[in-house]
Amino acid sequence: MYKNINDLLKNSESHNIILLFGEDEFAREEAQNLLIKKFVATEDDKFNFDIFDGEDAKLNQIIDLCRSYPMMTERRVVLVKRFDKLFLGRTSKKIETSSPVANYLESPSETTVLILTASIDGVKDVFKTFNSSSKDAYQKKVGSIKFPYNKIISKYCWMEFPRVYESEYPKWVESRLKSFGKTIDHNALEILVSRTKQTLRDLSNEVDKLVLATEGVSNISLKDVSFLTGSTREYTVFELQKAIAERNIAKAVMIMNKILAVDRQEMLMIAIYSKFFTNLLKICDDFRVGMPPNSMSSKLGISPYQFNDYSLALKKYSPDEIEFALLAICETDLKMKSSNSDGLMVMQNMLFEIMEKKYENPSLL
The missing domain is CATH 1.20.272.10 (Zinc Finger, Delta Prime; domain 3)
Known part of the structure; x- marks a missing residue:
């Protein structure tokens, strides 16, 4: 959980799942591009870099690629834009416990960096709650978020991009x-x-x-x-x-x-x-x-x-x-x-x- 993109970039090497979410689409996209620029710096890196759009991608295909080993480099980088499009509608208990994404979140590949961008309906002020003195309020906030975002936010790296109003x-x-x-x-x-x-x-x-x-x-x-x-x-x-x-x-x-x-x-x-x-x-x-x-x-x-x-x-x-x-x-x-x-x-x-x-x-x- 980071407030500043520069802090995330400094520590990004230690994370294998990174979620970028929030109402500010421009800032999300900019952070995404900075991460890709850092992780995909050489021709060999580009060979092990894949982009998916949640609008038309298949979840199984994404997970299978994340599980595959990189060639000629130490890691594979997978970017999934509009990750939220893969989880429209209600999620069942089965999806939360035994789906490919649930299994991957329990045991992600150590040789893959999975970068997810999303605009999650009804989810905002997560960092504000996290940064408050009340741990109970934060746990309650995360508990109210639907799968798989609740799992990602509770276990992995994330950064929220709240809306910037005209007055700001x-x-x-x-x-x-x-x-x-x-x-x-x-x-x-x-x-x-x-x-x-x-x-x-x-x-x-x-x-x-x-x-x-x-x-x-x-x-x-x-x-x-x-x-x-x-x-x-x-x-x-x-x-x-x-x-x-x-x-x-x-x-x-x-x-x-x-x-x-x-x-x-x-x-x-x-x-x-x-x-x-x-x-x-x-x-x-x-x-x-x-x-x-x-x-x-x-x-x-x-x-x-x-x-x-x-x-x-x-x-x-x-x-x-x-x-x-x-x-x-x-x-x-x-x-x-x-x-x-x-x-x-x-x-x-x-x-x-x-x-x-x-x-x-x-x-x-």
């Missing part, structure tokens, strides 16, 4: 930024939360963008947030990045004009797009040989959501065109630093140079 979003964003070594001004925080769609996933994406755009800056100001969120949510540097990835030059020029009319931060835009095309160059060969998107996003150290723009661009730009784009960005950087040219005109020319089609079928080259 500012505190959540501050904590998130703190993990990146950053602070944020109060007014900037209010603007960020008010202009973002009200889900943790959306807030997390905005935080990731802020961290990327304020590299080397420890405190985020209202100016930083206003530049990234734009005068409306439509016109941001990341909407411009998406238009560039789509190779939609009319849309890209329109968004750039809107952004620069509000705040002339050409150098920040150059830095962001330089990093974007540099990352594209790092994975263009991986894309051509069919590497899964999750593996490529992991290689770049970005979230799967952020990878959407990369996936679009890899289909629109050839490796040569990516290199040409980096050259155009570099030349634009020099022009902005060494001349008194019209910044808007220089930036527009950069867009035309990057997005001008140079090959008929770049995705096939």
Whole structure:
């Protein structure tokens, strides 16, 4: 039982069954990905890693795999998403005492790490009760939970992810930024939360963008947030990045004009797009040989959501065109630093140079 994901990661090697549950789907998924990243680090690990979805998986198949020995590594890792879907409806006494899962919970394999994620109806505040001074209250709480969660919670490792309410979003964003070594001004925080769609996933994406755009800056100001969120949510540097990835030059020029009319931060835009095309160059060969998107996003150290723009661009730009784009960005950087040219005109020319089609079928080259 852990409150903090970092504590769980530090001690995860000692657990062979880990249950992640609660109403916060985003945090559950994030914890799941961190655990997989730790346990599945090499090609041999990947060979012994299996994923099931409780919506369509068979329980016997999962248990049989958990009981099988790994090949070429010391352990097998099995992830079961939406584990709760395997136990819809009422459970009988027979299932609780003699089913495959009951038997496995009595004697799990020492060479398998079984990671389960679930949203369990009616089950919440388990950690709060566990952390209270009343052991009787905790035992009563666990006793009220249906099989197999009661067995798992009483005997094995678990972490609960309670719902984060909208009133708690500012505190959540501050904590998130703190993990990146950053602070944020109060007014900037209010603007960020008010202009973002009200889900943790959306807030997390905005935080990731802020961290990327304020590299080397420890405190985020209202100016930083206003530049990234734009005068409306439509016109941001990341909407411009998406238009560039789509190779939609009319849309890209329109968004750039809107952004620069509000705040002339050409150098920040150059830095962001330089990093974007540099990352594209790092994975263009991986894309051509069919590497899964999750593996490529992991290689770049970005979230799967952020990878959407990369996936679009890899289909629109050839490796040569990516290199040409980096050259155009570099030349634009020099022009902005060494001349008194019209910044808007220089930036527009950069867009035309990057997005001008140079090959008929770049995705096939």
